[in-house]
Amino acid sequence: MSAQAPHGEEFRVLITGGGVAALEAALALHDLGGEDLAVTIVTPNEEFVYRPQLMREPFTPAVASTYSVAEIARRAGARLRRDRFRWLDPRGRVLHTAGGECLRYDAILLAVGARTHPRFRDAVTLDDARLREQLGDLVAELEAGALGSVAIVVPSLPIWSLPAYELALMTARRARAAGREVPVLLVTPEDSPLSALGMSASAEVAELLAQSGITTITSASCQIREPGRIDLYPLRSSILVDRIISLPELYAPSLPGVPTSAERGFVTVDSHGAVHGLVCVYAAGDITDTPVRHGGLAADQADVAAQAIAALAGVAIEPRSLRPALHLMLLGGATPLFIRSQMLGEQGVELEVSRDPLWPPDQQLHSEYLGPLLAELDAERVGGDPP
C-alpha cells in the first residue's frame, strides 16, 4: 500500500482523545496502514481506566484496571502528545492545541468523549473519579441499617444508563445480605428498562429488577428541589426517600471550528464517521450524536472511521459502515445477565439473552483491537497467556 498525502509526505493522522474510541482507532490504523501512516494521539491522559469495572468498586474489594496510554500508543505505533484539542481550522487542516501547538493533518479523528454535569444540587451525582468515596458511605449505612430507602435516578437521555441499573441491583442485594429491608427505587426517562436493547431484553431486565424487589418508574422526568424529595412528571406526584443518587447529564465538550448542530453540542457523523459539513474530519464515540453511549459502540465507530481514513490515505480497502452491536453484562443479580443486541437495520434487532456467559466475563468492553490488547497487557502483568 502507499499512504501518501497530497503534499507527497507521509499521511498525517491526528487522533484527539485518550479513551476507548481514540485508542481503538490508533490500533485499527496501525493494523490497516502500518508504518505508512503517521498517527499522533493528542490527549492529556496518562492512564486509560477500564470504566465498566468502576461501578462494582464500592461493593467489592476489586479495583478497576488501569493501563498506560503511552504503552498502548507504543503498541499502536503512534506518537503521543500530552496536550488538548483547543480549536480546529478545518480549511487550513490545522489543529490548535491548548499547549499552543499548530498540528497539521491530512485526516483528524475527534474522540474527546462527553462531559458530565450534575443535574440536581440536592442529590449525589455519580462521578467516575470519586465512585468509591461517593458510594462507600451508602454501603456502610446500608449495612448499619441507617438508610430506610434509596432512589437511583437517570435524569435524562442520552446516557449509558447501565450503571444506574447495576447500582440499584447491587444496593438491593447488599441490603438483603445485611438482613435489611431497604426499598430501592429506580426512576428513568426510558420507556422500559434499558430500552435501547430492544423489547425482549428490556423485559428480562424488568423481571430481574422486580425479583430483586426494585420498584422501577419508567418514562419519567423528575425534579429534586430539596434533599430526599423527588417530584415526578408527568405523574405529578412526589416521593420521599432517605438517599437520592443520580447519574450525571451528558454534554459535548466545546469544539470551536467543528459544526455541532445536534442537541447539547454533539457532533453529527455519517455512516463512515465523517463529520457533516467538513472534509477529512471524522468523529467517534461519546462525542457523536448517537442515541446510545456505549464503549463497544464507540470502538465500532472508531474502527469504521479508521477504515475510512485508511482508504483516504490510499490503502486498498472498501471501508465498511457502522454495524451497531451492544454487548452488555448486567451485574448485581445472583449471576450476571449477558445481553447481546445486534442492530440489523430494516431487519430489526438480533438478540441473545443468557445467564451463561456469551463471552469471557472479564471482557466487558467489546472491541476488535483494544479489548484483546488489554487482555494481553493483563496477562503480561501476571505473567500468563491472554485468555
Ligand SMILES: Cc1cc2nc3c(=O)[nH]c(=O)nc-3n(C[C@H](O)[C@H](O)[C@H](O)COP(=O)(O)OP(=O)(O)OC[C@H]3O[C@@H](n4cnc5c(N)ncnc54)[C@H](O)[C@@H]3O)c2cc1C
Ligand atoms: C460508570 C460507567 C460504566 C460504564 N460501563 C460500560 C460498560 O459496561 N460497557 C460499555 O461498553 N460501556 C460502558 N460505559 C460507557 C463507556 O465507558 C463510554 O461509552 C466510552 O468510554 C466512550 O468512549 P470515548 O472514547 O468516546 O470517550 P471517553 O472514554 O470518555 O474518552 C474521551 C477521552 O478524551 C479525552 N479528552 C477530553 N477532552 C479532550 C481534549 N480537549 N483534547 C484531547 N483529549 C480530550 C478524555 O480525557 C478522554 O481520555 C460506562 C460508562 C460509565 C461512566
